[in-house]
Amino acid sequence: MRKFQALARAAKLFAGDSGGNFAILGGITISMLAMAAGFGVNVAQLHNVKSGLSQAVDAAVTSTARDLTTGRIKLEDADVTVRAFLEANSSRLLAPGEKVVLNKVTVDKLVGTVEASAYIDVNVFFPLFGSANKQRVSAKTASLYSDKRIEVAMMLDVTGSMKGQKIKDLKKAATNAVDSFLKGEKTPSGDPRVRMSLVPYANSVNTGTLASSSVFVERSMADRKQAPANTDAKAVSSSTRPDNCATERKGDYQYTDAGPDLSMVNRDFLIDDYSKEYDDTPTCPSAKVVPLTDDSKKLKTEIEAFVADGGTAGHIGIQWAWYTLSENWAGIFQKSERPDKADPEKVAKFAILMTDGEFNLSYADASDGKGAYNASGKTATRAAAKTLCEEMRKKGVEIFSIGFKLDTAAAKQTMKDCASPDGVVKRYFETSNGKELDAAFQTIAQNIERLALTK
DSSP: OHHHHHHHHHHHHHHHOHHHHHHHHHHHHHHHHHHHHHHHHHHHHHHHHHHHHHHHHHHHHHHHHHHHHTTSSOGGGHHHHHHHHHHHHHGGGOOTTOOEEEEEEEEETTTTEEEEEEEEEEEOSSOOTTSOSEEEEEEEEEEEOOOOEEEEEEEEEOSGGGTTHHHHHHHHHHHHHHHHHHTTOBOTTSSBSEEEEEEEESSSEEOGGGHHHHEEEOOSGGGOSOOOOTTSGGGSOOSOOOOOEEOOOOGGGTTSOOOTTTOOEEEOTHHHHHHHHTTTOOSSOSSBOEEEEOOHHHHHHHHHTOOOOSOOOHHHHHHHHHHTTOGGGGGGSOGGGOOOOOOTTTEEEEEEEEESSOOOBOSTTOSSSGGGBOTTOOHHHHHHHHHHHHHHHHTTOEEEEEEESOOSHHHHHHHHHHSOOOSSSOOEEEEOSHHHHHHHHHHHHHHHHHHHHHO
């Protein structure tokens, strides 16, 4: 009993000495708070380094992929290029004594990716017991590259309704588009990676020097039928070709990209009657078709010379945009202008169709010059445009379309129907001023680059 009483007294005395308890508890609490604060600072430090390193690795890989895509570097240069980009973008992350270590760079030619991983051994601000003074922070990323070639046909409206500010806006937007598509684009072999064709249209399409091997001049109403092949003597026998205008194709090949070796495109006999009927409007625009090229100066010179006049035979413009992309038409072009053979693994083909109004002019369905035109739009013209677009898409051509200040539902629907369906990227654009028109072309240029990488 006495022993228990002694123990009780001792316990009572210990409990009564509160000063010592608070000192011990205070010391423990302060230590724990200090550890927590230090741990928090370390976590924040490592998070910032991780974020910065991820951004630096991503920028290095993305830039390298871009350089591979545009041919600025070769595949064997990828490691050196990633390293240079990484060193240039990561110095701000490093404290004295630290360095970025690039683990490896992997280029997968089969799937077209560049992948890299890197790390930094970070000197933490508050070394804590049980943990090292250095903590490793790692980052890994991959980016797509492509050696796929790109062909872009730009069909542009130079009709009478484009006069004034509209044609100025188009010239600026189209010129900027050429710059965006063609700036420094080369394949690793040094060949052009991107080529563009230009198809201005109004009452018809001016095919320039291509006419002699692709356009059949109808001499009478009896000639208004399927044109002969360009190998047929009577197809090219005319020494009195009045101009280089092309209208609709007729017959079995109307909605196809079959080459002129099977059937030429018609110059409808009624085009002259139409021109006289409507105040001697030009039979075709002064601006000519420019086949595929990477010569930006040539394209921009033609764009700058645009003159707005005439009706809106949009389906004829669509027809020729397709021909400039089709390998079936290679025989009428110079070697450097010839479209590549359709191969989704090696080449991506795109058409950009632009108009400011209703498609209102067609010849194949008319019986006289006056009947070729309808100011409020023609069902036959719209139907032909949609059919051509559908057939073009079936052949693997991606179509983007731009409506510029369109004011009717039918005009908007035609352009929307012509465009490939919206998916990963937007294909149909409605614009109401020059700034929006320019933005649409720039967005399309970006979207085409994205599609060429991902498809």
